[in-house]
Structure formats: structure tokens, C-alpha cells
Amino acid sequence: MNQTEIRDIVDEYLEESAQLVPILQDIHRKYGYLPEETLHHVAERLHIPLSRVYSVATFYGAFSLKPRGRHLISLCMGTACHLQGAPRLLHALKDKFKLEDGETSPDERFTLKVVNCLGTCALAPVVVVDGTYFDGMNPDKLLKALRRFE
Numbered sequence: 744m745n746q747t748e749i750r751d752i753v754d755e756y757l758e759e760s761a762q763l764v765p766i767l768q769d770i771h772r773k774y775g776y777l778p779e780e781t782l783h784h785v786a787e788r789l790h791i792p793l794s795r796v797y798s799v800a801t802f803y804g805a806f807s808l809k810p811r812g813r814h815l816i817s818l819c820m821g822t823a824c825h826l827q828g829a830p831r832l833l834h835a836l837k838d839k840f841k842l843e844d845g846e847t848s849p850d851e852r853f854t855l856k857v858v859n860c861l862g863t864c865a866l867a868p869v870v871v872v873d874g875t876y877f878d879g880m881n882p883d884k885l886l887k888a889l890r891r892f893e
Contacts, residue, residue, distance in 0.1 A: 748773065749781055749785070750784070750788065752766060752773070753766055753784070754788075755769075763789065763791070763795070763799050764803070766785060767785070767796075767799060767800055767806060768805075770785070771805070771806055771807070775810060775811055776806075776807040776808060776809055776810050776811055777800050777807065777808055782797060782800060804858075807854075809845075809847070810847065810851075811847060811854040812847040812851050812852050812854040813851065813852055813853075813892075814853050814854070814892045815853075815854050815856060815872070815873060816836070816842075816853050816854065816870060816871070816872050817856050817857075817858050817861065817870065817871040817872075818832055818833060818836070818855060818856070818858065818870050819858055819859075819860060819863070819867070819868060819869045819870070819871075820833075820857050820859065821858075821859055821861070821864065822864075823864035823865075823867040823868075824861075824864070824867040824868040824869055825868075827868045828868050828880075828881060829867070832868060832870060832880055832881075832882060832885050834882070835882035835886060836853075836855055836885075839886055840852070840853055840855075842854075842855040843855065845857075852892070852893070853889070853892075863876065863878065866878030866879060867879075868880050870888075872888070872889065872892060873892070
């Protein structure tokens, strides 16, 4: 993490300290996550409590406080997906890649995020990898689809 880069990002918004979310978005985009020391630095530079920075950083699902893998897998566990076999998909990901919700595989290839709903119930079960939707998944189809992200 480069303190000068973080300072430059925060300084772009100093006139509008209410712009905490865009500041965190810029930092997240640059580093792929929000390092703890960065949150301290943002709070200092904006003269706001660290608790406020953490509150925003943990409220929005788009932010991660830990480094993510090269590819983000979002697995829907909404009612339709759950009933159509999403738990079996989760089990396959655990077996094959040692993935747990919110964790990154040991090879740093994938990060798994279990979500409540992707709004694609008619296509259940659904998995999204780096913004690409895969519908009607079963464990074999999922593992085959993930091969393209090697």
C-alpha cells in the first residue's frame, strides 16, 4: 500500500468530506480491497471517527476488508436457487477449491460470496463469476464453467 497514493485519492475529495463512499470506492478499485491501515489513514485525513469509516466499509457488500482472489464467485442462496440445488453448488466449491463464504481459495484464484438473491429466480440456481451469469447450474456444470477462469 502506497501512502502517497492513498493521500492523493483522499485529497481529491477533501473539499467534500461527505464523499466517504467514493473515496473508499477509489481505494478499493486500486487495491482490490480496503486494507486496515488505509481505513485509519482515511479517518485521519477526513477528521472523522474511524468507527464511521468502518461502518461504511462494512455496510456495503461491494467492499472487502480482505484481499480477494483473481475471480469473484457470487453464489445465490435465495429461495428459488436454494430449492433448485444451490447448497450442492456450495458443497462442490468447498470440496474442489476449499472455499467458504467470504473466503479466498488457497491458490488465490477465487473468492466466494454467498448472496441472498441475484434477482434471477427463473434461471435458478445461478452463479455469477466476474459479472458473467451462469444459470441452471449443477455441480458438474459449475466446475466445468470455472475452468475458463484458470
